[in-house]
Amino acid sequence: MHPKKDKKMISVLLLFITLITIYxxxxxxxxxxxxxxxxxxxxxxxxxxxxxxxxKQYLPPLxxxxxxxxxxxxxxxxxxxxxxxxxxxxxxxxGTYLFLRLRFTTIESFxxxxxxxxxxxxxxxxxxxxxxxxGAMLSVWTIFTFVYGMEKNKKFLFFTPxxxxxxxxxxxxxxxxxxxxxxxxxxxxxxxxxELMIGAAFGSPILISFMYFxxxxxxxxxxxxxxxxxxxxxxxxPGFNLDSFYYLKHILQYxxxxxxxxxxxTYLNPSMGxxxxxxxxxxxxxxxxxxxxxxxxxxxxxxxxxxxxxxxSLKYQLIYLIPELLLIPCMLFLYSKSKIPxxxxxxxTWFLTYLFAHSLICLKVDRYFITMVIPLTYILMLGxxxxxxxxxxxxxxxxxxxxxxxxxxxxxxxxxxITPYRLDxxxxxxxTWLKNYDPNYRQKIIFSxxxxxxxxxxxxxxxxxxxxxxxxxxxxxxxxxxxxxxxFIWTKKGFELKGFKIIKKFKxxxxxxRCR
Numbered sequence: 346m347h348p349k350k351d352k353k354m355i356s357v358l359l360l361f362i363t364l365i366t367i368y369x370x371x372x373x374x375x376x377x378x379x380x381x382x383x384x385x386x387x388x389x390x391x392x393x394x395x396x397x398x399x400x401k402q403y404l405p406p407l408x409x410x411x412x413x414x415x416x417x418x419x420x421x422x423x424x425x426x427x428x429x430x431x432x433x434x435x436x437x438x439x440g441t442y443l444f445l446r447l448r449f450t451t452i453e454s455f456x457x458x459x460x461x462x463x464x465x466x467x468x469x470x471x472x473x474x475x476x477x478x479x480g481a482m483l484s485v486w487t488i489f490t491f492v493y494g495m496e497k498n499k500k501f502l503f504f505t506p507x508x509x510x511x512x513x514x515x516x517x518x519x520x521x522x523x524x525x526x527x528x529x530x531x532x533x534x535x536x537x538x539x540e541l542m543i544g545a546a547f548g549s550p551i552l553i554s555f556m557y558f559x560x561x562x563x564x565x566x567x568x569x570x571x572x573x574x575x576x577x578x579x580x581x582x583p584g585f586n587l588d589s590f591y592y593l594k595h596i597l598q599y600x601x602x603x604x605x606x607x608x609x610x611t612y613l614n615p616s617m618g619x620x621x622x623x624x625x626x627x628x629x630x631x632x633x634x635x636x637x638x639x640x641x642x643x644x645x646x647x648x649x650x651x652x653x654x655x656x657x658s659l660k661y662q663l664i665y666l667i668p669e670l671l672l673i674p675c676m677l678f679l680y681s682k683s684k685i686p687x688x689x690x691x692x693x694t695w696f697l698t699y700l701f702a703h704s705l706i707c708l709k710v711d712r713y714f715i716t717m718v719i720p721l722t723y724i725l726m727l728g729x730x731x732x733x734x735x736x737x738x739x740x741x742x743x744x745x746x747x748x749x750x751x752x753x754x755x756x757x758x759x760x761x762x763i764t765p766y767r768l769d770x771x772x773x774x775x776x777t778w779l780k781n782y783d784p785n786y787r788q789k790i791i792f793s794x795x796x797x798x799x800x801x802x803x804x805x806x807x808x809x810x811x812x813x814x815x816x817x818x819x820x821x822x823x824x825x826x827x828x829x830x831x832x833f834i835w836t837k838k839g840f841e842l843k844g845f846k847i848i849k850k851f852k853x854x855x856x857x858x859r860c861r
Contacts, residue, residue, distance in 0.1 A: 350451045355442060358455065362438045362462055365757075366431045366472065373427050373472045375765040377773070379613060383474035384797040387423055390416060391804070398806060400797055402562040403569060406555065407514040408479055421804070426474045434471045437482020438462045441719060444489040447496075448688055449726055452742050456749035457726040460627075461718060463753045465615040466599040468760070470712050473613070477715040480516025485719050487512050487519075488695070491526055492688060495537055502540035507548040514555060517569055518716055521702055524669055525695040528676050532687050586709040589659040591616075592700060592717070597624040599714050600721075601756045612759065614711045623751035627725060630748070634728030641731070647682030650675040651697070658701055668701040689727065696720035769798065771853030775834055776802030778849055779856060789831035799834055807834070819843060826859075833857040 378384060385400055386409045392399030393406075393413025412426045419425060441461050445454035461467065471478050487508040494501030509526075512519035530538070556566035588594075595616040602618035605611045611618065639645055654675050658668035676694050679685060699716040703709065729748065733741045767773065772795060779786055786803065792810030793799040799807040810833055815821045822843040825833055833845060835855045845857040 351446065354451050354455045355439065358438065358442055358458055358462075359435070361459075362435050365462070366435055369468070369472050369760070370424075370427055370431050372760065372765055373474075374424055375767070377767045377769040378423055378798070378801075379473055379768050380475055381797065382476075383423070383426070384801045386412070386474060386476070387426060387801050388797060389413075390426065391421070391801075394421070396421070396804065397800070399562070400800070403559055403565075405476055405480075405514055405516055406558065407511060408476055423474065423801075427472045430474060430479055431472045433479040433482050437478070437485055440482065440486040440489055441722070444485050444492070444719070445723065445726065447489070447492055448686075448723070449730060452745055453726055453730055456745045457722050459749040460600075460725065460752045461722040463756045464600055464718055464722075465602045465604075465618070465621075465756045466711055466714055467718055468756055469613050469615065470715060475712060476516045477712045480512060480519050481715050481719060483508060483512035483515050484519050484522055484716075487522055488525070488691075488719075492529070492691070494540065495529070495533060499537045499540050502537055503544040503547065505541060506544040507551070510548045510551050514551070516716075518699070518702065521669065521698050522695070524673065524698045525691045528673055528694045529687055529691040531673070531677060532680050532690065584708045584710045587662075587707055588709070589662050589704045591709045592704055592714050593659075595711070596714075596721075597628055599711065599718070600624040600627065601752050603755070604759055612763075616711050621752075621755035623748065623755050627729075627748050627752065630732065630744075631725045631728030634731035635724070637731045638727060642684045644679060644683035644685055647679040647685075650678050651693075655697065655700075659704055662705055665702075665705050668705065669698050672697055672701070692720045692723045692727075696724060771836060771851055772798045773802050774851050775799070775849070775854040775856055778851075779803070779832065779834075782848070783832075786832070790829055791832045791834065792825055792828070792830050793834035793836070795834070795836045831859050 373379075378387070385404065388397055389399045389402065389404065389406070389409035390412035391397035392402065393410045394416040396416075408426070408429060411429055415425045415429070438458060438461070442454050442458040445457045449457065467478060487505060490501045490508055491505040494503075494505060509519070509522060512522065559568055560566040592599075597620045598615040598618055601621035601624045602615045603621060604615070604618040639648060651672070654668060654671055657663065672694055676690055679693075680687070680690050696717055699720075703713045703716065729745060732744070736744070776799060780803070783789065787805050791799070791803070791805070791807045793807050794811045796807045796809045796811075808828070808830075810821065810825065810830075812818060812821050812835075815824065818840055822845070825842075826844050833842065833856075835857065836853055839847065839850070839855045842857050844860055846860055847855055848858045849856040
């Protein structure tokens, strides 16, 4: 590394990323909560603040825990969660630059970090209150400290297990990082394993505390082991998709795309947008470079088992976790038959591990791809870096900056043209009205089809009352009456509900009251 150059690059990056984060935080505050899961994390944050019983307490606790602690200091607001996600995003971008510097020049690392920070799929979720971006950003710090510790300063390995646990407790899928880490350890013949074990010993109280928490809340300290493993497919579930090539088909849109302006919420799903021209240019040049890279490192033969495993896994949808585990011997074969550096090998393993993990489950949403954006950025820059031998240094540096700036401009342009409005105003308005209508609502039983959102805005546990769970509306009515419900809040088109009357209508919310 070059300390002076790196300091300048990091300073520029931090200034840019901080400004972008502030802008997106302001935008997110105007949009409000835009995703169902965010309400769950907010409700669980209230649990850690001692206000609510929580919901699905077995979900990753770190971000809700931090949010709940800050609730006690600055007050209860979804903005606290947005800010925490923003801070982790900024730190993660810094970690990405440091990670890329282990392999690339300052200009390449700077450009790669800009591309990563402004990928459409990252911008959409960076401060939305979900766990995808924080999980990815803590993952890159895990990988950075591991590789830096293995090759530069083994004291950094003390931090790797702790960061790994923090990433895992942010998003359970971060646990899959063990596969690329194990691959690197094997080809390194498990050197410096002592430092990793010491770090694991220091990190064990974190895991033990979490497992004890799960035991108290749900009676099973190992329940997290089953989270994310596919069960029986439900075609009616949002995001149900059996296309195992889904993420590969939309990878260019995840890099940079133009969302539709017909509905503001479409920006959350880049796969619904229009691919930016810069994505095609970046992908073409990177693929060209990767082909040259494989030839230069004599990896054409060695990569065949990996290609075969990828095609076989995606086409025939192999059993979950089997392809991820088979990836290790495939990568070891590639390493033995080529001159590929260990770090490159680990990143290839990193990307494919998450590609398999998310492609082979029946639930697919765009934000899951965020687990792959950092290794994808590395691979893109790896391909681009091969072109430096084909053109002059000045032209190459200009090309790298052009690609980075192109992604930044094409991805950000949409957000500077929209007029934001509250996407959750129906829930918020219904809660505000009910509080004024019945100040004693906390002594009543309330049901809603959007129970978790209404729980957050009422700061009171609202029970699940989804008509889709019943054969008919009459069955829903009977359940509400038998449960002694006073109110039912419905967020779609109204209907007649026996034993209840409509007392207030909003756009996107209807409040029913029990007839007495």
